[in-house]
C-alpha cells in the first residue's frame with residue numbers, strides 16, 4: 001500500500017486522461033475537469049461532479065491549446081508502450097503554451113502472466129480513497145525514463161519530479177514560443 005497526498009493546487013481548465021475509475025482528479029477539481037476515458041462504464045461509475053467524455057487519449061477530439069493543464073493519474077500504466085508517443089503528442093497539442101502536464105504513476109517491468117497491481121491509499125484534498133489498479137497484458141511495462149523520453153519528444157519540458165518506491169510524480173511544461 002502506497003500513500004499519495006493530493007492537494008488542490010492546479011488552476012484553470014483541466015483535461016484528465018483515463019479519468020474514469022475512481023475519478024480522483026474530477027473529485028478534487030469538480031467542474032474545472034473534463035475527464036476522458038475509452039470505456040464509458042469507467043466514466044459512468046466514477047463519483048464526482050465533472051464533465052465526462054468517452055474518448056481515446058491517442059486521438060483527442062479537442063482543438064489545439066484548449067486546456068491549461070492535462071493530468072494522468074495512474075493512466076499511463078494502462079497503455080501499451082507503443083501508444084505512449086501518440087498520447088503525449090496529443091496532450092502537448094491540446095495544452096496551451098506554458099500549460100502543464102501532471103503525471104502520477106508507478107514503474108513496472110511485466111504484467112503477464114501475472115497482473116501488475118498497484119494498491120493506493122489516496123488523500124484527495126481531504127477525501128480518503130482506497131483503491132487497487134491492475135493491468136494484465138503481454139508486452140506491457142512502464143518506466144520513468146520512458147515517460148521522460150516521450151514527454152521530451154512531444155515538446156514538454158520537465159518542471160518538477162519526485163519519486164519513491166517505484167512510484168513517481170512528474171510535471172512537464174509546454175514550451176512557450178515567442
Ligand SMILES: C[S@@+](CC[C@H](N)C(=O)[O-])C[C@H]1O[C@@H](n2cnc3c(N)ncnc32)[C@H](O)[C@@H]1O
Pocket residue numbers: 017018019020021022023024025036037038039042055056057058072073074075078079133134
Ligand atoms: C487506472 S484506470 C483509472 C485511474 C483514474 N485516473 C482514477 O482516478 O481512478 C485507467 C483508465 O484508463 C482508461 N484508458 C485506457 N486506455 C485508454 C485510452 N487509450 N484512452 C482513454 N482512456 C484509456 C481505462 O479505461 C481506465 O479507466
